[in-house]
Amino acid sequence: xxxxxxxxxxxxxxxxxxxxxxxxxxxxxxxxxxxxxxxxxxxxxxxxxxxxxxxxxxxxxxxxxxxxxxxxxxxxxxxxxxxxxxxxxxxxxxxxxxxxxxxxxxxxxxxxxxxxxxxxxxxxxxxxxxxxxxxxxxxxxxxxxxxxxxxxxxxxxxxxxxxxxxxxxxxxxxxxxxxxxxxxxxxxxxxxxxxxxxxxxxxxxxxxxxxxxxxxxxxxxxxxxxxxxxxxxxxxxxxxxxxx
Amino acid sequence: xxxxxxxxxxxxxxxxxxxxxxxxxxxxxxxxxxxxxxxxxxxxxxxxxxxxxxxxxxxxxxxxxxxxxxxxxxxxxxxxxxxxxxxxxxxxxxxxxxxxxxxxxxxxxxxxxxxxxxxxxxxxxxxxxxxxxxxxxxxxxxxxxxxxxxxxxxxxxxxxxxxxxxxxxxxxxxxxxxxxxxxxxxxxxxxxxxxxxxxxxxxxxxxxxxxxxxxxxxxxxxxxxxxxxxxxxxxxxxxxxxxxxxxxxxxxxxxxxxxxxxxxxxxxxxxxxxxxxxx
Numbered sequence: 437x438x439x440x441x442x443x444x445x446x447x448x449x450x451x452x453x454x455x456x457x458x459x460x461x462x463x464x465x466x467x468x469x470x471x472x473x474x475x476x477x478x479x480x481x482x483x484x485x486x487x488x489x490x491x492x493x494x495x496x497x498x499x500x501x502x503x504x505x506x507x508x509x510x511x512x513x514x515x516x517x518x519x520x521x522x523x524x525x526x527x528x529x530x531x532x533x534x535x536x537x538x539x540x541x542x543x544x545x546x547x548x549x550x551x552x553x554x555x556x557x558x559x560x561x562x563x564x565x566x567x568x569x570x571x572x573x574x575x576x577x578x579x580x581x582x583x584x585x586x587x588x589x590x591x592x593x594x595x596x597x598x599x600x601x602x603x604x605x606x607x608x609x610x611x612x613x614x615x616x617x618x619x620x621x622x623x624x625x626x627x628x629x630x631x632x633x634x635x636x637x638x639x640x641x642x643x644x645x646x647x648x649x650x651x652x653x654x655x656x657x658x659x660x661x662x663x664x665x666x667x668x669x670x671x672x673x674x675x676x677x678x679x680x
Numbered sequence: 681x682x683x684x685x686x687x688x689x690x691x692x693x694x695x696x697x698x699x700x701x702x703x704x705x706x707x708x709x710x711x712x713x714x715x716x717x718x719x720x721x722x723x724x725x726x727x728x729x730x731x732x733x734x735x736x737x738x739x740x741x742x743x744x745x746x747x748x749x750x751x752x753x754x755x756x757x758x759x760x761x762x763x764x765x766x767x768x769x770x771x772x773x774x775x776x777x778x779x780x781x782x783x784x785x786x787x788x789x790x791x792x793x794x795x796x797x798x799x800x801x802x803x804x805x806x807x808x809x810x811x812x813x814x815x816x817x818x819x820x821x822x823x824x825x826x827x828x829x830x831x832x833x834x835x836x837x838x839x840x841x842x843x844x845x846x847x848x849x850x851x852x853x854x855x856x857x858x859x860x861x862x863x864x865x866x867x868x869x870x871x872x873x874x875x876x877x878x879x880x881x882x883x884x885x886x887x888x889x890x891x892x893x894x895x896x897x898x899x900x901x902x903x904x905x906x907x908x909x910x911x912x913x914x915x916x917x918x919x920x921x922x923x924x925x926x927x928x929x930x931x932x933x934x935x936x937x938x939x940x941x942x943x944x945x946x947x948x949x950x951x952x953x954x955x956x957x958x959x
Contacts, residue, residue: 479703501937507926511926563956653808
């Protein structure tokens with residue numbers, strides 16, 4: 437009784453691994469994914485002809501389900517008949533077997549996640565960029581600022597609100613990753629190796645397959661506590677915009 | 681000097697187009713590969729090296745999915761669930777948004793902050809207690825179990841409040857002066873004027889509901905009640921080595937969403953940028 441579930445959790449290697457994997461997933465997802473999204477938005481802002489066409493193509497994967505795109509990538513990443521390896525070898529790179537090499541599944545999952553959500557951050561950053569009045573960057577250019585300076589000194593600070601929104605929603609979403617790993621890591625949900633568990637998957641497994649509801653709930657509370665720190669940040673951004 | 685500046689500009693623009701084309705191809709190639717491959721035979725789909733266009737296009741796998749795997753039924757189930765959730769979310773969010781934006785009552789702000797703070801609770805944290813409740817209601821393997829727990833959206837209420845606040849109160853007062861009932865005002869004034877927010881909320885509620893896997897996985901165990909997303913997950917888990925079935929099933933689950941997207945991509949994109957900026 438009492439805190440025994442929690443004491444057990446922090447000695448449980450599977451739980452600690454799932455914590456580590458979740459943080460790894462979130463880190464790659466945020467540190468690599470968000471800058472790429474911003475970069476794409478900057479490219480899209482520069483081109484006016486065909487902007488909507490390109491944006492439409494880039495946003496398309498986001499509309500499909502995480503489940504379906506993960507199944508798709510399990511097939512594309514097949515070492516023998518997968519498309520990814522065919523492309524890699526045709527440009528002279530060595531073939532990879534991301535999904536069957538231990539320790540690389542989480543990396544593959546976060547890369548696929550970045551691929552599918554590129555449109556999300558790009559759309560939001562683009563909306564933010566287009567809101568910035570033209571006069572501001574024009575004025576900076578007339579004062580002799582080059583394009584890099586215009587971007588980093590004028591536009592980026594004005595994107596603070598949008599960036600925070602993208603960052604916090606991405607963080608919260610990434611911490612809860614479930615489908616991506618459940619579908620990519622193994623052919624069946626029962627075959628996912630404990631070394632590839634993430635937090636939500638741990639909770640699901642212990643509640644449904646090991647029938648340990650209390651233990652799973654304890655893990656859910658730990659997860660809540662971790663995410664709560666980031667959600668406070670979100671509440672703060674909401675509050676600021678409530679000023680009316 | 682001027683000419684050099686122009687040259688640089690053209691060069692920069694060309695680089696932008698080149699880079700964005702690469703990104704667009706990388707984004708769209710896997711999807712088109714999926715659709716093209718859904719017409720391949722079981723043999724061709726695992727061929728080494730892979731082919732792009734099917735050598736002998738066939739719809740046999742599609743027929744298999746509909747005739748032997750009940751995919752027609754799964755689509756109807758998903759439409760009922762996603763449609764029901766979307767409708768209820770729109771009604772509850774817009775009503776709550778209207779009330780919080782235009783009415784005054786005791787403890788309004790504390791109540792609102794309390795509601796919004798539920799947005800911060802990750803779904804994984806509440807899904808187990810929620811499951812226990814749903815099973816106590818006898819809603820396991822039923823549409824109620826899939827729809828009712830999802831019909832309130834704190835995010836939706838927040839979005840609608842933000843939007844309705846910008847509707848001039850004088851409009852509402854004028855209608856009230858003319859003797860309009862509160863419901864008439866809600867249906868004839870608030871809802872039409874809040875249409876951009878309603879459609880953004882509708883699109884994303886439908887999409888999230890269609891794509892949800894974790895909750896149906898907990899609540900549904902009977903095959904008859906599968907949603908499309910659950911069905912393709914089960915397809916991989918049960919027939920993992922039959923790549924033709926898995927790939928075609930996946931293509932089939934994505935097709936309706938992509939068809940809607942092809943016609944209304946602007947609404948999706950506008951909806952998202954709208955929520956991002958309104959937030």
